[in-house]
Amino acid sequence: xxxRALYQPKPALPEDLRDQxxxxxxxxxxxxxxxxxxxxxxxxxxPDPRINQLVLNTLKTWRFxxxxxxxxxxxxxxxxxxxxxxN
Numbered sequence: 415x416x417x418r419a420l421y422q423p424k425p426a427l428p429e430d431l432r433d434q435x436x437x438x439x440x441x442x443x444x445x446x447x448x449x450x451x452x453x454x455x456x457x458x459x460x461p462d463p464r465i466n467q468l469v470l471n472t473l474k475t476w477r478f479x480x481x482x483x484x485x486x487x488x489x490x491x492x493x494x495x496x497x498x499x500x501n
Contacts, residue, residue: 417446417481417490425472427498431464438462438498440469446478448487457493469496 441458454473459466473494481490 415482417478417492419476420479421475421477423472423475425468425496425498427468427500428464431462432500434500436498436500438465440465440496440498442469442473442494442496444473444476444478444492444494446480446490446492448480448489450478450480450487452476452478460498465498472496 438460439458440456440460443455443457445453445455447453452474454470456466456470460469473496480487482488
């Protein structure tokens with residue numbers, strides 16, 4: 415059984431970035447340890463470093479129940495897309 419997200423809030427764009435029209439998708443790879451700890455890497459970052467930092471900071475708050483193999487927690491990896499659509 416794969417890891418399950420227990421808590422995964424969406425990032426909130428700062429007010430100054432909401433004034434710009436944008437469609438950005440950031441792809442992140444989340445390495446989930448057997449103890450539920452996370453290591454995050456951006457595999458498709460946004461052109462704006464502030465958005466990348468926002469995504470990283472938000473993903474660090476996510477919590478997972480680790481994947482199970484033969485009833486025991488094991489490390490796993492999940493790729494996630496974080497989209498920003500502002501018109």
